[in-house]
Amino acid sequence: MNNMERPKRAPVPRATDTTLTREYYVSPEIFEREIEKVFFKQWTFAGHVSQIPNVGDYFLHTFAGESLIIVRESAEIVRAHHNVCRHRGSQLTKAESGNVKLFVCPYHQWSYALDGGLKRAPMMPDVECIDYDKLALKSASAEVWAGMIFINLSPKPEQTLVEALGEPPAGLLKLEPENIREIRRDQLVVRGNWKTLLENYLECYHCAGSHPELGIAFDIQSSFDQTATWGGACFLGGEPLRKGFVTVSMTGDLVSKPLGRHAEDANLQLEVAEGLGLLPVLTRVLFHVDHAIIHVMNPLSVNEVQWTTIWYVRKDAVEGVDYEADRVTEVWRATNLEDKELCERNYKGVLSRTFVPGPLNPRAEGAVRPVLNHYLEMME
Numbered sequence: 001m002n003n004m005e006r007p008k009r010a011p012v013p014r015a016t017d018t019t020l021t022r023e024y025y026v027s028p029e030i031f032e033r034e035i036e037k038v039f040f041k042q043w044t045f046a047g048h049v050s051q052i053p054n055v056g057d058y059f060l061h062t063f064a065g066e067s068l069i070i071v072r073e074s075a076e077i078v079r080a081h082h083n084v085c086r087h088r089g090s091q092l093t094k095a096e097s098g099n100v101k102l103f104v105c106p107y108h109q110w111s112y113a114l115d116g117g118l119k120r121a122p123m124m125p126d127v128e129c130i131d132y133d134k135l136a137l138k139s140a141s142a143e144v145w146a147g148m149i150f151i152n153l154s155p156k157p158e159q160t161l162v163e164a165l166g167e168p169p170a171g172l173l174k175l176e177p178e179n180i181r182e183i184r185r186d187q188l189v190v191r192g193n194w195k196t197l198l199e200n201y202l203e204c205y206h207c208a209g210s211h212p213e214l215g216i217a218f219d220i221q222s223s224f225d226q227t228a229t230w231g232g233a234c235f236l237g238g239e240p241l242r243k244g245f246v247t248v249s250m251t252g253d254l255v256s257k258p259l260g261r262h263a264e265d266a267n268l269q270l271e272v273a274e275g276l277g278l279l280p281v282l283t284r285v286l287f288h289v290d291h292a293i294i295h296v297m298n299p300l301s302v303n304e305v306q307w308t309t310i311w312y313v314r315k316d317a318v319e320g321v322d323y324e325a326d327r328v329t330e331v332w333r334a335t336n337l338e339d340k341e342l343c344e345r346n347y348k349g350v351l352s353r354t355f356v357p358g359p360l361n362p363r364a365e366g367a368v369r370p371v372l373n374h375y376l377e378m379m380e
């Protein structure tokens with residue numbers, strides 16, 4: 001797909017739209033089908049290039065129950081290998097991150113190159129017994145887009161990420177997204193179906209009543225129009241800030257040094273809101289002028305979902321001088337905890353056998369049904 005064809009505009013929501021019927025949120029059989037039809041088919045955020053600057057650097061990443069080794073094979077190539085030995089299936093590594101020349105299985109010492117190829121299988125009578133060419137590590141797809149590493153569990157996705165999103169927009173590149181550094185990561189387990197959390201993120205109908213911190217920083221009314229463009233497998237764009245705010249913070253003032261080429265801007269009154277979303281298992285990337293936030297959803301089971309939020313500042317920013325991590329994270333830390341409680345309470349109600357979905361607000365919940373329709377298309 002080229003830039004002319006994106007972003008896919010969502011169908012206009014109707015007043016009779018609802019969320020899904022109860023079984024979609026509670027059925028283990030449907031969750032099993034989602035693994036194959038959705039979780040193994042879509043792009044999702046895995047990490048940032050700053051985690052693996054050198055050849056051989058790797059980190060472990062888990063998505064949909066799969067452990068993946070995200071490794072830098074060369075300056076240009078990042079790979080995502082399943083952490084599963086091709087001999088009898090042992091996990092190759094437990095270390096969350098490291099640097100290796102080869103991955104050596106701790107069980108019988110089969111070894112694999114960074115590209116996943118089997119290099120050595122000790123004491124196996126090579127040629128008669130095993131075909132090295134057929135015993136490379138199984139791999140997912142990995143792409144680096146604007147300094148961020150994304151994976152798709154399918155080795156041959158229907159669309160590459162750049163086909164889906166297009167090239168990174170100029171406004172994002174000005175922020176130099178490759179030159180940022182992680183400063184904090186929160187991982188919450190929400191006791192609910194992942195689609196309950198998805199629906200909650202897709203609408204800001206609940207924001208005024210439940211998110212005092214978010215209401216200070218974001219322009220909630222404008223966000224209704226923003227979300228109306230969300231749909232399909234992905235979308236581009238950030239979130240509109242309150243008038244006069246230059247970033248997401250409790251005061252609207254900068255919470256760290258401006259990112260990228262904005263450090264040279266004499267006047268930062270300009271609102272910067274860049275980002276993207278991947279659907280339906282949500283990845284949400286938000287770049288503001290001085291920091292970035294990435295939310296990643298990881299379904300654990302039919303009734304549990306992990307919600308990870310990672311905060312980044314420019315890589316040369318110094319804690320205590322240029323930023324305080326508590327200030328950078330204040331708005332979304334509070335918001336995440338509020339959303340966890342809302343979602344868990346929502347899910348308890350959905351578990352009732354009496355639950356039938358009611359009508360969605362066509363404006364304030366306008367993105368919910370188009371995204372659920374995309375999910376249903378994937379499930380067919």
Ligand code: FES
Pocket residue numbers: 085086087088089090105106107108109110
């Ligand atoms: S399971 Fe890995 S070498 Fe045997």
Ligand SMILES: [Fe+2]
Pocket residue numbers: 200201206207211339
């Ligand atoms: Fe919320």
